[in-house]
Amino acid sequence: MAKAELVFQPYGKRLEVEAGRTVLEVARHIGVSVSSVCGGRGLCGKCKIIVQDGESHLSAPTKAERQALSREDLKNGFRLACQAVVKGIGTITVEVPSESRVDQQKLLLKGLERKVELAPAIRRLTLSLDKPSLADAKSDVDRLVEAANSATGFKLKVDHEALKQIPHVIRKGDWTVTVTLWKNGEITAAEPGETHGLYGFAVDVGTTKLAGYLVDLVNGKIAATASMMNPQIPYGEDVISRIKFIMENPDNIAKLQQSVVEGVNQLIREACMKAKTTPANICDITVAGNTAMHHIFLGVPPNYVALMPYPAALQSSVDVKARDLALDVGYGAYVYTLPIVSGFVGGDAVADVLATGINMADELSMLIDIGTNTEIVLGNKDRLVACSCASGPAFEGAHIKHGMRASSGAIEQVWVDPETFEVGFKTVEDDKPRGLCGSGIVDVVAQLLKTGLIDRSGRLSRKVDTPRLKANAKAAEFVVAWKDETSVGNDIAVTQGDIREIQLAKAAIYTGASILMKKFGVKAYDVQRVFLAGAFGTYVDPQNAKIIGMYPDVPLERVHFIGNTAGSGARMTLLSVDARKTASDIARRVEYVELGADPDFQSEFLKATYLPHQESERFQSVSRLLGKAARAS
Ligand code: FES
Numbered sequence: 115m116a117k118a119e120l121v122f123q124p125y126g127k128r129l130e131v132e133a134g135r136t137v138l139e140v141a142r143h144i145g146v147s148v149s150s151v152c153g154g155r156g157l158c159g160k161c162k163i164i165v166q167d168g169e170s171h172l173s174a175p176t177k178a179e180r181q182a183l184s185r186e187d188l189k190n191g192f193r194l195a196c197q198a199v200v201k202g203i204g205t206i207t208v209e210v211p212s213e214s215r216v217d218q219q220k221l222l223l224k225g226l227e228r229k230v231e232l233a234p235a236i237r238r239l240t241l242s243l244d245k246p247s248l249a250d251a252k253s254d255v256d257r258l259v260e261a262a263n264s265a266t267g268f269k270l271k272v273d274h275e276a277l278k279q280i281p282h283v284i285r286k287g288d289w290t291v292t293v294t295l296w297k298n299g300e301i302t303a304a305e306p307g308e309t310h311g312l313y314g315f316a317v318d319v320g321t322t323k324l325a326g327y328l329v330d331l332v333n334g335k336i337a338a339t340a341s342m343m344n345p346q347i348p349y350g351e352d353v354i355s356r357i358k359f360i361m362e363n364p365d366n367i368a369k370l371q372q373s374v375v376e377g378v379n380q381l382i383r384e385a386c387m388k389a390k391t392t393p394a395n396i397c398d399i400t401v402a403g404n405t406a407m408h409h410i411f412l413g414v415p416p417n418y419v420a421l422m423p424y425p426a427a428l429q430s431s432v433d434v435k436a437r438d439l440a441l442d443v444g445y446g447a448y449v450y451t452l453p454i455v456s457g458f459v460g461g462d463a464v465a466d467v468l469a470t471g472i473n474m475a476d477e478l479s480m481l482i483d484i485g486t487n488t489e490i491v492l493g494n495k496d497r498l499v500a501c502s503c504a505s506g507p508a509f510e511g512a513h514i515k516h517g518m519r520a521s522s523g524a525i526e527q528v529w530v531d532p533e534t535f536e537v538g539f540k541t542v543e544d545d546k547p548r549g550l551c552g553s554g555i556v557d558v559v560a561q562l563l564k565t566g567l568i569d570r571s572g573r574l575s576r577k578v579d580t581p582r583l584k585a586n587a588k589a590a591e592f593v594v595a596w597k598d599e600t601s602v603g604n605d606i607a608v609t610q611g612d613i614r615e616i617q618l619a620k621a622a623i624y625t626g627a628s629i630l631m632k633k634f635g636v637k638a639y640d641v642q643r644v645f646l647a648g649a650f651g652t653y654v655d656p657q658n659a660k661i662i663g664m665y666p667d668v669p670l671e672r673v674h675f676i677g678n679t680a681g682s683g684a685r686m687t688l689l690s691v692d693a694r695k696t697a698s699d700i701a702r703r704v705e706y707v708e709l710g711a712d713p714d715f716q717s718e719f720l721k722a723t724y725l726p727h728q729e730s731e732r733f734q735s736v737s738r739l740l741g742k743a744a745r746a747s
Pocket residue numbers: 149150151152153154155156157158159160161194195196197
């Protein structure tokens with residue numbers, strides 16, 4: 115069949131394709147990352163491409179495109195990659211504009227971590243075996259297992275792949291052999307002679323990023339780290355889009371699983387290269403991820419997580435052979451996945467609790483891991499309650515007109531002069547601005563509130579006289595960066611719609627926190643520590659986040675940034691089997707609170723959409739601050 119040729123610029127990548135495929139499908143196929151927040155359903159408008167040539171070989175613009183793109187955009191060749199279908203024979207050249215590219219995000223690897231005693235699930239044991247003789251012609255495997263049993267006092271079984279290696283290995287080592295023992299129950303590998311060096315790999319499988327840590331299990335230190343964007347992103351940027359993709363076709367779970375496994379293999383190779391070792395020396399892997407990521411990683415369908423009453427397919431921790439998941443490490447290695455709490459509170463939240471130790475503390479702590487789904491855990495050594503809030507992807511820049519992830523050129527900090535309304539900003543890597551990431555948008559909203567450019571309902575003022583405020587009867591926006599300051603050829607502004615998105619997102623988080631406090635029978639002042647986890651929770655200005663009412667009004671000195679604690683928790687379970695027991699205990703102990711089932715949920719949410727809150731007495735310190743700012747202006 116005659117085919118069309120699709121060329122992607124500025125990458126210069128090209129592919130011959132049959133008619134009927136969307137440009138987004140082809141982009142995914144050849145590894146061109148195009149932003150696709152809604153997973154290709156024509157809803158987010160983020161997958162813009164510009165057709166440079168061969169327009170007639172594409173389908174006509176759809177209704178979704180006419181809604182998402184202005185007439186002028188359409189005239190200038192803009193299309194949505196998920197809507198434009200290849201139809202004719204000929205060459206089509208499309209450009210992926212910078213706003214649609216999924217670039218390397220500022221990825222966070224470090225996180226708070228409690229010290230644990232080094233007692234991993236694996237250890238090495240060197241054995242000297244008696245050579246067989248006519249008087250003692252015992253089998254090779256029996257000889258080795260008997261020696262190992264008598265040295266350890268355990269009754270060990272042998273991995274099937276290890277079985278195949280043993281006859282050669284013991285002869286190669288002249289009857290000295292080093293075995294790897296897993297949980298004192300299984301010989302997972304055998305090597306000739308006396309070998310040293312034992313590595314494990316801990317992975318945080320996030321919706322957006324993968325973070326990997328190669329750990330030397332002899333001294334417990336991190337030998338190397340590696341991180342990357344989650345390669346599943348082209349299939350949808352949030353978990354719901356990916357679950358919907360899986361629901362469309364039962365074969366799709368294999369595609370997603372394969373892509374994440376390939377990503378983890380890449381991290382393993384990179385980290386091993388940095389540490390001058392090889393993946394074959396990795397004998398144990400631990401994985402923390404939210405429930406959907408965890409299920410997909412294991413190849414377990416996450417379909418029902420998205421359907422009422424949102425049950426997880428499995429909750430307990432799992433030990434599975436790495437080779438069964440196509441992970442390229444030592445042949446007998448196991449993968450341990452942290453247990454999960456519920457459909458929307460996953461192993462990453464369990465890892466957060468493990469790393470902070472709030473489950474063992476006397477003080478009452480609130481842990482907020484901000485993401486598309488924000489998990490909140492409130493508690494102490496006596497009780498733990500948790501919920502998941504649908505905060506949406508606004509803090510990751512989605513659903514925001516000029517929103518983007520925290521990659522190069524993203525405006526991440528903003529200041530507004532209260533008198534002149536002039537703006538100062540800082541971008542990621544000090545590049546020319548391309549858009550606003552979550553921390554930048556929070557700064558803008560807080561600053562607009564402080565300077566009186568928006569009121570407590572979030573409405574942009576029509577009265578203040580500044581060229582940065584552009585308003586007419588239908589729409590209003592505040593310009594953060596003028597066209598000539600940016601690299602995208604247009605003003606970067608925060609619109610009234612963007613402010614609403616931020617209000618909804620922060621209201622979702624605050625509502626979760628306030629319902630958990632109600633369940634616990636405490637007030638904001640009783641919360642002695644607030645831990646903000648995750649990348650957004652690390653880069654956001656805590657004062658500005660409080661000004662908009664994202665978390666309860668506690669003194670700033672009680673707020674702690676803890677970084678990527680999901681990675682830290684995964685590492686702790688690699689270092690210690692006791693930490694695995696604690697993780698199971700945490701998952702069992704956490705009382706999951708379904709926010710939607712709480713009778714106060716709707717009214718709490720509505721009140722929380724105000725800035726910082728409709729009931730100003732809940733945010734007394736912010737009210738004082740706003741009062742002071744108003745008097746000063
Ligand atoms: S509109 Fe195309 S991916 Fe969302």
